[in-house]
Amino acid sequence: MRIWKFPDQVVRLAVLVTIAVVALIVVRQMFVPESFGEIGHYRADSIDTVLAQGIQFAGMQACGDCHDDMVAIKAGSYHRGLTCEGCHGPSAVHVDDPSEALPTIPTGRKPCLRCHDYLPSRPTGFPQIIEALHNPMETCVDCHDPHDPTPPEVPETCGACHAAIARTKAVSHHWSLDCETCHVAQIEHRQQPRANLPTKPTQREFCGQCHADDADSSSSIPRVELATHGGRYICWQCHYPHYPEGR
Amino acid sequence: MAPVEQRRGFLARLMALPWVAFLVSTLGADRLFAGGGQSASEGGERKFAMGVQVDRCIGCGLCVDACKTENDVLREPFFFRTWVERYQLGSDGEAHVDSPRGGINGFPATEDSPDVMRSFFVPKLCNQCDKPPCVQVCPVGATYKTPDGVILVDHEYCIGCRYCIQACPYGARYLDPRTKTADKCTFCYHRIKQDLLPACVEVCPTQARIFGELGTRSSPLHRMKRMNSIQVLKPELNTSPKVLYSNLDGEVR
Numbered sequence: 053m054r055i056w057k058f059p060d061q062v063v064r065l066a067v068l069v070t071i072a073v074v075a076l077i078v079v080r081q082m083f084v085p086e087s088f089g090e091i092g093h094y095r096a097d098s099i100d101t102v103l104a105q106g107i108q109f110a111g112m113q114a115c116g117d118c119h120d121d122m123v124a125i126k127a128g129s130y131h132r133g134l135t136c137e138g139c140h141g142p143s144a145v146h147v148d149d150p151s152e153a154l155p156t157i158p159t160g161r162k163p164c165l166r167c168h169d170y171l172p173s174r175p176t177g178f179p180q181i182i183e184a185l186h187n188p189m190e191t192c193v194d195c196h197d198p199h200d201p202t203p204p205e206v207p208e209t210c211g212a213c214h215a216a217i218a219r220t221k222a223v224s225h226h227w228s229l230d231c232e233t234c235h236v237a238q239i240e241h242r243q244q245p246r247a248n249l250p251t252k253p254t255q256r257e258f259c260g261q262c263h264a265d266d267a268d269s270s271s272s273i274p275r276v277e278l279a280t281h282g283g284r285y286i287c288w289q290c291h292y293p294h295y296p297e298g299r
Numbered sequence: 300m301a302p303v304e305q306r307r308g309f310l311a312r313l314m315a316l317p318w319v320a321f322l323v324s325t326l327g328a329d330r331l332f333a334g335g336g337q338s339a340s341e342g343g344e345r346k347f348a349m350g351v352q353v354d355r356c357i358g359c360g361l362c363v364d365a366c367k368t369e370n371d372v373l374r375e376p377f378f379f380r381t382w383v384e385r386y387q388l389g390s391d392g393e394a395h396v397d398s399p400r401g402g403i404n405g406f407p408a409t410e411d412s413p414d415v416m417r418s419f420f421v422p423k424l425c426n427q428c429d430k431p432p433c434v435q436v437c438p439v440g441a442t443y444k445t446p447d448g449v450i451l452v453d454h455e456y457c458i459g460c461r462y463c464i465q466a467c468p469y470g471a472r473y474l475d476p477r478t479k480t481a482d483k484c485t486f487c488y489h490r491i492k493q494d495l496l497p498a499c500v501e502v503c504p505t506q507a508r509i510f511g512e513l514g515t516r517s518s519p520l521h522r523m524k525r526m527n528s529i530q531v532l533k534p535e536l537n538t539s540p541k542v543l544y545s546n547l548d549g550e551v552r
Contacts, residue, residue: 085456094443103491108369109498131504138361138502142368166405167359167504171387173332173406173418174357178505199426 084151108142111135117141118150129177129200139163140199165194170223177216182223210237213245217294224295234258234293259287342448347486348541349500350509350523351422353548358383359421362499362508367403369487369498373545376400378473380484381424381499386550390416394550412463420550422508424499425484426452426532426540431464433472433483442481447489448513448541454480468536486510513541 058066068115081240090096116123126132130192137143142154157163170180170281187195187221195203210231211218221227237250252260256278262269276282292298302463304349339423349499366381369375383402390413402420409415431450434442441457444450457480464481475482487497489512495501500510511520520543527545532552542550 088440091446093440095440095453095456098443098451098456099445099488101455102451102485102488103454103492105370107490107493107495109365109490109495109501111495111501133506134504135501137365138504142365144497166361167357169405170410172408172409172411172415173357173387173409173420175354175419178357277493297413 066094086252107144110142110144110147112137115145126199129202131199131201134260158198159191161192164196177219180223185227209242221294225297226294253288256282256287259293263287301381326548346446346448346513346541347427347491348448348511348513348520348543349424349427349486349497350511350520350543350545352507352509352523352527352545353419353551354546355505355507356383356420356422357505358385358402358406358506359503359504360405360503362422363401363403365498366484367408369490372482373475373477377474378482380471380482381422384421384423385418386421386548387415387418388548388550389414417446417548419548420546421544422499423469423471424531424542425467426469426538427484427486429539429541430534430537432466432468432538435465436462438462445488449476449486449491450483451488452481452483453486454478454482457481466475468538469540470532 085095087096088094091099102163114134125137130280137155139158143153145153146155155167165181165183168180170182174180188189192198208288214231221229234253235250238248240248241250257264260278262273263276265275266271267275273298287293340374360383362380364383366372366379370380372378372380379401381401382398383406384396385402385406386399387397387409389395395415397406406420408417427448427450429448431442431444434450435441436445438460439456439458441453442450442463453515459474459479459481461474461481464474467483472481472483474480487495487499490497496510497508500508509519509523511518511523514518515521521546525544529543529545530547531540531543532547533540
């Protein structure tokens, strides 16, 4: 005779719980991917899938293995920071089989202008041109070797040292003025710049030669009433002469 | 004996039973107790990170193009793993931001306007947060942080619920209509594991983008951190991004 027995409702509950646990285990075995949780709460195999992705850009190291002459020229130029595939396009296929696919050679002005066209948002000092003003009928490679883009002619006498000012002025409304229009530099300034400083305008009448109401200059130049405009301030306290339209 | 110790002893004896141990390991709960294998393997691993020098970006958009080529990202706008924004700060304090087609073809010229006080470009991408909100919200574990700190998406496992896209504070994720799964920048994981640079860093003509590892002195990133003031995007969200910006303007969000 049994001293005690499980109540019926407990037995039924136990059966249900057992079925539920077994079902849970079976379902988990079926649905949880094999490598899930090996490293963390994700499928470890997924990393291998990502790593299996093919490469399009071979990297500049691979280019230099064959084209070491070009890489050497470029390394001494202003374009040393550019990688080959930035201009020539993704070339991993070419590296695998050089005869198979040739990298592209950019033509025309557009590819260069992508970086060098003037945009006000570009950092100061980055070499930029206004396309319409910069030899509009020529292609860039007529004068600049893309692997060593320094212009063939010697830099402007002043711009050789004052490059940032020269570039800023070149895109301003004062672009057509020579440095000598406003500054007188002795020839000694080139040997000993600080001992022989060039002159700078000191009077607002100097700007007035072009910008005064009664100045003898082109009618397209903005005019002000020299005696009253700007009160006690001198012109260049508000207008930067190398970039007068800036505020 | 204190009740707590009693309970502990009971649990220990329970675990000694073979069927309980089997059950626990089948359910994967033992990994929960271990705190996840992730942190254990994290110690010796590399920590990939990117630097973005905002004052060097010229807005050419080569990085956007290279990224789409390398990773087969859809060419249409609004699918970007990386993109470039142009900020124009007005004299009235308003910031005007535009990013035509993500900057993939460069930027159209703007008038030099007296209303614009200052203007610059900001390249953006997934910040590969050390505390990623997108991983936290994924209901199935389809997006995750690898041991070297890169956030990846498991496209076979993703159910396309878009929760991670909503959770990302940087807008770095999108839903790929071809696979109907979430997609985002991987730091070109397949490249960096072969010691190649990410495609965007490879083509950047001004070294505005720098790639390296955190905690390593022999890395260009270390030099950048040494020479510049470093900011991250939305630091107040405590996501610990691993994309470090230098000389970033406070207007940039």
